[in-house]
Amino acid sequence: MEQLNVLLIGSGGREHALAWAISRSALLKKLYIAPGNPGTAQLGENVMLDVDDFDEVLTFAEDNHIDLVVIGPEQPLVDGITDYLEDYGINVFGPSKAAAMLEGSKSFAKSIMQKSTIPTAGYEVFDRHEISKLEAYLQEQAVYPVVLKADGLAAGKGVFICDNYHEANEYLDRIMNDVNLSAAASVIVVEEFMTGEEVSVFAFADGNTARYLMHAQDHKRIGDGDTGLNTGGMGAYAPAPVLDDEGVEFVMNTIVNPMIDAMSSEETPYKGVLYCGLMMTTEGPKVVEFNCRFGDPECQVMMPALKSDLLELMLMTVNGKLEYAAIDVEPGYFCSVVMASTGYPNEYEKGFEITGLDAVAGKNEVFFSGVKADENGRLLTNGGRVLNVIGHGDSLKEAIEDAYSGVQKISFENAYFRNDIGVKGLRYFSK
Numbered sequence: 120m121e122q123l124n125v126l127l128i129g130s131g132g133r134e135h136a137l138a139w140a141i142s143r144s145a146l147l148k149k150l151y152i153a154p155g156n157p158g159t160a161q162l163g164e165n166v167m168l169d170v171d172d173f174d175e176v177l178t179f180a181e182d183n184h185i186d187l188v189v190i191g192p193e194q195p196l197v198d199g200i201t202d203y204l205e206d207y208g209i210n211v212f213g214p215s216k217a218a219a220m221l222e223g224s225k226s227f228a229k230s231i232m233q234k235s236t237i238p239t240a241g242y243e244v245f246d247r248h249e250i251s252k253l254e255a256y257l258q259e260q261a262v263y264p265v266v267l268k269a270d271g272l273a274a275g276k277g278v279f280i281c282d283n284y285h286e287a288n289e290y291l292d293r294i295m296n297d298v299n300l301s302a303a304a305s306v307i308v309v310e311e312f313m314t315g316e317e318v319s320v321f322a323f324a325d326g327n328t329a330r331y332l333m334h335a336q337d338h339k340r341i342g343d344g345d346t347g348l349n350t351g352g353m354g355a356y357a358p359a360p361v362l363d364d365e366g367v368e369f370v371m372n373t374i375v376n377p378m379i380d381a382m383s384s385e386e387t388p389y390k391g392v393l394y395c396g397l398m399m400t401t402e403g404p405k406v407v408e409f410n411c412r413f414g415d416p417e418c419q420v421m422m423p424a425l426k427s428d429l430l431e432l433m434l435m436t437v438n439g440k441l442e443y444a445a446i447d448v449e450p451g452y453f454c455s456v457v458m459a460s461t462g463y464p465n466e467y468e469k470g471f472e473i474t475g476l477d478a479v480a481g482k483n484e485v486f487f488s489g490v491k492a493d494e495n496g497r498l499l500t501n502g503g504r505v506l507n508v509i510g511h512g513d514s515l516k517e518a519i520e521d522a523y524s525g526v527q528k529i530s531f532e533n534a535y536f537r538n539d540i541g542v543k544g545l546r547y548f549s550k
């Protein structure tokens with residue numbers, strides 16, 4: 120088979136994990152990562168592109184004979200990078216702008232789900248300009264708790280769970296007055312509150328066919344026992360036993376396949392990886408949201424777990440060949456613990472040297488998030504989430520122990536991590 124030049128866009132732990140998996144592909148000729156991080160620099164060539172400037176990306180892709188561009192984060196997808204590059208004949212792994220609306224507009228995702236009777240929370244949609252109607256709704260009709268959501272991309276800061284009208288009003292004020300939310304909150308979605316355990320299901324889709332990849336559970340809160348502030352994610356494990364094989368089949372039949380069919384009949388076929396954020400309610404799995412890319416930190420456990428060639432699967436996705444794909448996964452369990460900077464998700468200090476990586480080499484995979492190299496090649500902390508330590512085991516318990524044995528060997532000043540990543544899953548085995 121012909122070998123490919125690949126350009127991967129992004130710089131976080133997710134992209135380090137994607138670069139790791141792509142670099143192992145038999146189909147790879149050369150991997151470039153823009154902008155990448157010191158971890159991806161070990162696996163390919165980092166290139167300093169302004170990835171918001173699609174023309175710059177295009178020029179690089181043409182000059183370097185790139186056969187496939189892989190998009191890590193959601194923003195460029197929602198901004199239409201796929202359409203832009205495809206217009207010039209460049210293959211892109213990641214949905215079109217219209218299909219990325221599944222993540223880019225929560226009200227759009229809700230309306231498609233409603234049309235296709237895909238299980239999700241009941242909802243109402245309000246325009247920013249009819250705020251008094253929304254206030255009246257919150258006062259007279261809403262059943263509390265209620266969930267307020269800014270419609271557009273808000274980097275995880277646009278969702279508020281409100282216990283009563285007073286709180287709803289307070290959050291509404293915040294949504295309306297926060298300059299960072301004004302674009303995302305041109306429309307506000309009010310959702311029924313669901314209870315249950317959350318799980319993320321990932322599938323590849325080529326426009327017509329969807330193939331289940333894996334499912335994982337994230338840990339959003341900063342503190343042990345799911346306490347404290349929301350973060351980008353403090354760790355993940357896969358597979359999460361909250362969803363068994365039968366559950367996966369049910370999710371594919373009632374959520375993923377109907378959504379791929381709906382997108383294709385809307386003439387916005389979905390190509391890429393579909394991330395279904397689900398709530399396991401007493402009435403069965405319901406959709407919390409869709410994302411149009413891999414999850415971070417879920418990607419960091421899924422890539423080491425994937426036995427199949429990632430690049431081959433990405434090509435089959437782009438070329439509409441997924442019906443011929445078989446996805447193989449390593450047996451056992453995978454766990455990823457995020458080592459962060461104390462203070463995150465608020466203020467934190469950075470620039471501290473990271474040591475102990477040699478001690479885990481060959482034992483644990485480590486994927487970098489906020490890490491930079493100084494001029495002497497020393498690795499320094501450079502973000503809230505610093506790095507991800509991966510463990511593997513025949514049982515979930517062993518995978519967790521393996522990840523934490525790696526964490527114990529790595530150190531930097533002001534390091535913080537949760538002590539209970541994966542623990543929620545253990546109770547399924549103690550019955």
Ligand SMILES: Nc1ncnc2c1ncn2[C@@H]1O[C@H](COP(=O)(O)OP(=O)(O)O)[C@@H](O)[C@H]1O
Nearest residue numbers: 240266275276277278310311312313396407408
């Ligand atoms: N309808 C709902 N009922 C209960 N919790 C919800 C609901 N919608 C969202 N949440 C909680 O809020 C979190 C963030 O919501 P989500 O829709 O995933 O937005 P985003 O990831 O874009 O911030 C979810 O992971 C979930 O914990």
Ligand SMILES: [Mg+2]
Nearest residue numbers: 275396407408
């Ligand atoms: Mg979410």
